[in-house]
Amino acid sequence: MAKILAVDDSPSMRKLVSMTLRHGGHDVITADDGVDALEFAKNESVNIVVTDLHMPNMNGIALVRELRNLEHYKYIPILFLTTETSIEMKKEGKSVGATGWIVKPFNSEKLLETVAKVLA
Amino acid sequence: MSMDLDLDEINEIFFEESFEGLDVMETGLLNLDQGDADSEVINDIFRAAHSIKGGAGTFGFMEISEFTHVVETLLDEVRSGTRQVSKDDIQLLLKSVDYLRDTMTALQNKQDVDAEAGESLRQQISAVLGNGGQDDSTDKKNIDEAASEDSKSEAGAEDNVDKFLESQKLWTIIFEPHLNMLQSGNDPLRIFRELESLGDLEVEALTESLPVFEKLEPQNCYLSWKLYLCTEATRDEILEVFDWVMEECDLEIIEPENTTEATDEVLEEEISKETENIIANKPIQSNETQPTKNNESNNSTTEKKVTKSKAAPKPVAKESSSIRVSIEKVDALLDLVGELVITQSMLKRFGNEYDSDSLKELGDGLTQLERYTRELQENVMDIRMLPISSNFNRFPRLVHDISGKLGKKVELKLSGEHTELDKTVLEKIGDPLVHLVRNSLDHGIETPDVRVAAGKPETGVLHLNAFQEGGNIVIRVEDDGAGINTEKILAKARDKGLVGPEENLSDDRINNLIFHPGLSTNDEVSDLSGRGVGMDVVRRNIKDLGGRVEIHSERGVGSVLTIRLPLTLAILDGQLVRCGKETYIISLLSIVETVMVNADQVNDVAGGARVYHMRGNYIPVISLNNVFKHDHNASVKNKNSGLLVVVESDGAQVGILVDELLDQQQVVIKSLEDNFKQMDGLSGATILGDGTVALILDVPGFVQSFLSSEIHKTSPHKHAA
Known part of the structure; x- marks a missing residue:
């Protein structure tokens, strides 16, 4: 059971991710x-962040960079949920402090499993 | 997916957002066309395509996902600057957008998709990419591979323990995290747990790098580990566990000798006997097989769908019956309901303990109730309101395509896209608008050489503008084209007997004749003067929505088509008028002015008709008393008194004679058709505050039916009110 921040600009993905995680008994907060x-x-802590990579306004990379600057987000697992599999993208994600990634196509069991994994 | 999630609902959201994504792609592509090589535009297009691909893959629409992948590859070449985007590329991409839209519409309606069209487009794109269909085949291969891997692991799960043991190997892993590994949220324990799920794990911590306590930074990772893993997993599977931390550690995976015997030797040397026992007793780990199985079944069902389909008929987009409402609007509603509940409980108090002193409070309470009810009504109406941009968005593409075909240069200007319209109105106004725009492109705007010869800029301008004016939404279609040839129209109208030989009409009235069904179908007129084909249909559609359309045109300068629509269909801004003892309602939208009747200016003309002389014009007068056969005395009296409500209908003015003007108020339209026969000239009825029923006049229909019965009895055409 964890409090999870799920970030995705696509309403369907957001819904799918939040439904899956809630189904797994987690508390989910979503962001567009x-x-x-x-x-x-800035105002609230969570246990895990799951974020999309490509988003308008502020993309996943920039988000992770910013989150790692927040004291209460420094060491928590932050995962990318993405279709991007290129090495460069992974490297860039790591360089800003991401914990890891889950590569789409989305699979609810895999998501729950991965979340369970990073929940120390 | 095996979880009992409501996928239908999410699919619906996926389709909705994908359609929006396609709109974004289309708009972006058209902007590229207009010479804007902005990287921001390419990124927008790319991102939209990428989201569609990801979503489609996620929701099992492999046809869309694979197709979009190819499109994305082309876009990526453009984005990364390795490709100069050509006009042909854009056309190809636009076609792909069309194809995706059709396919998604088909999938949404559970119809077959046109797989052949997709295949051909995909090949075209691949050819442009210079790898002639290769992309496609690798895709298929990947899927096959994935599928076979799935079956492999499934088979693996069924293996017996002996076989399992046979394939066991002992791996030695030297794992040296960098100091900062913890700071990416990666916990070595997580990695160990994961390794443990592959087989049996022995962990040995190496503490050499630990600093003295004073120098120890708790955020840093000073430990290294030597791990012994006994597993049937492959090197890649082990590497996958470290996937996330590759950049943050030094890793050495030492493969054992290839045979099981060798493993045993190492086992004896390096692992305690206990571990060995555990291995033998351990049940098979089958975690990994489940998820992939699901994927596979997803793939196969969609593939079935795809292959089944041949040249399917073009899917028809169903009018979506759901509305996406912003949270703010819903919250505002909730607030209001909350206020209503408070007011209600306040009023209830008076019912229990009434005394005359509280009369004022009661009055206040009722005022409050009225206010909240009105706001509630407005807010609910507001939910049905959608920005007209969803409608306007199709025009860049339409204008691009049509002007290209006609060899014309047209710049499309859109303004007021954020103007909000009732959802139903919005859906129904689409076709008429397309028709008007087509007309403007087809007949209004001239070819570049004609324009240059006429001293105009080569590129014509088509301006679509929407704005709110009072209680109406106004949409303007404006072009700087050739305008309407009034003489031709007039001649034709005279010819058809629509206009008397002696009658003199203003230019505006002549122009508005183009909406007349008798003229609309005449090719000769439309060819020479431009507009005409199907314009009566446009007008009828707009009239059905309670709106009106008019045209102003100047030869050689251009035309302006103005559509006025009510904000909503369910509620009408009405002028209440009294006639005898009855109350009628006239839409404020159609009223031009109201004048006191001056007896000197009323003239009876032949045939029992009556006209009113107003500022040099004679306008026909319709007496409501006569039409509805009210009290004869009142009607006689009316001849010289009462008020004349001047309404405009089809470019002509008509006076409606009433006894008295009452309130102006919003009325809720109740349809009469459910229970009564449809009456010409009435659009419905409403219930007034005092409980009486008032009929609502449908002004254009009312005027038409009156004119055709009173004046144009010999006119050959039938009105369609």
Whole structure:
């Protein structure tokens, strides 16, 4: 059971992710994009962040960079949920402090499993 | 997906957002066309395509996902600057957008998709990419591979313990995290747990790098580990566990000798006997097989769908019956309901403990109730309001395509896209608008050489503008084209007997004749003067929505078509008028002015008709008393008194004679058709505050039916009111 911030600009993905995570017994807060997520994160802590990579306003990379600057987000797992599989993208994600990634196509069991994995 | 999530609902959201994504792509592509090589535009297009691809893959629409992948590859070449985007590329991409839209519409309606069209487009794109269909085949291969891997692992799960043991190997892993690994949220324990799920794990911590306590930074990772993993997993599977931390550690995975015997030797040397026992007793790990199985079944069902389809008929987009409402609007509603509840409980108090002193409070409470009810009504109406941009968005593409075909240069200007319209109105105004725009392009705007010869700029301008004016929404279609040839129209109208030989008409009235069904179908007129084909249909559609359309045109300068629509269909801004003892309602939208009747200016003309002399014009007068056969005395009296409500209908003015003007108020339209026969000239009825029923006049229909019965009895055409 964890409190999870799910960030995706696509309403369907957002819904799917939040439904899956809630189904797994987690508490889910959703955000439409990086700006939205950061706004939330400034005032509230979570256990895990799951974010899309490509988003308008503030993309996933920028979001992670910003989140890692927040004291209460420094060490929590932050995962990318993305279709991007290129090495460069992974490297860039890592360089700003992402914990790891889940590569789409989306699979509810895999998501729950991965979340369970990173929940120390 | 095996979880009992409501996928239908999410699919619906996916389709909705994908259609929006396609709109974004289309708009972007058209902007590229207009010479804007802005990287921001390409990024927008790319992002939209990427989201569609990801979503489609997620929701099992493989046809869309694979197709979009190819499109994305082309876009990526443009984005990364390795490709100069050509006009042909844009056309191809636009076609792809069309194809995706059709396919998604088909899938949404659970119809077959046109797989052949997709295949051909895909090949075209691949050809442009210079790898002739290769992309496609690798896609298919990937899927096959994935599928076969799935079956492999499934088979693996069924293996017996012996076989499992046979394939076991002992791996040695040297894992040296960098100091900062913890700071990316990666916990070595997580990695160990994961390795443990692959087989049996022995962990040995190496503490050499630990600093003295004073120098120890708790955020840093000073430990290294030597891990022994006994597993049937492959090297890649082990590497996958470290996937996330590759950049943050030094990793060495030492593969054992290839045979099981060798493994045993190492086992004896390096692992305690206990571990070995555990291996033997351990049940098979089958976690990994489940998720992939689901994927596969998803794939196969969609593939079935795709292959089944041949040249399917073009899917018809169903009018979506759902509305996306912003949270703010819903919250505002909730607030209001809250206020209503408070007011209600306040009023209830008076019912229980009434005394005359509280009369004022009661009055206040009722005022409050009225206010909240009105706001509630407005807010609910507001929910049905959508920005007209969803309608305007199709025009850049339409104008691009049509002007290209006609060899004309046209610049499309859109303004007022954020103007909000009732959803139903919005849906129904689409076709008429397209018709008007087509007409403007087809007949209004001239070819570049004609324009240059006429001293105009080569590129014509078509301006679509929407704005709110009072209680109406106004949409303007404006072009700087050739305008309407009034003489031709007039001649034709005279010819058809629509206009008397002696009658003199203003230019505006002549122009508005183009909406006349008798003229609309005449090719000769439309060819020479431009507009005409199907314009009566446009007008009828707009009239059905309670709106009106008019045209102003100047030869050689251009035309302006103005559509006026009510904000909503369910509620009408009405002028209440009294006639005898009855109350009628006239839409404020159609009223031009109201004048006191001056007896000197009323003239009876032949045939029992009556006209009113107003500022040099004679306008026909319709007496409501006569039409509805009210009290004869009142009607006689009316001849010289009462008020004349001047309404405009089809470019002509008509006076409606009433006894008295009452309130102006919003009335809720109740249809009569459910229970009564449809009456010409009435659009419905409403219930007034005192409980009486008032009929609502449908002004254009009312005027038409009156004129055709009173004046044009010999006119050959039938009105369609």
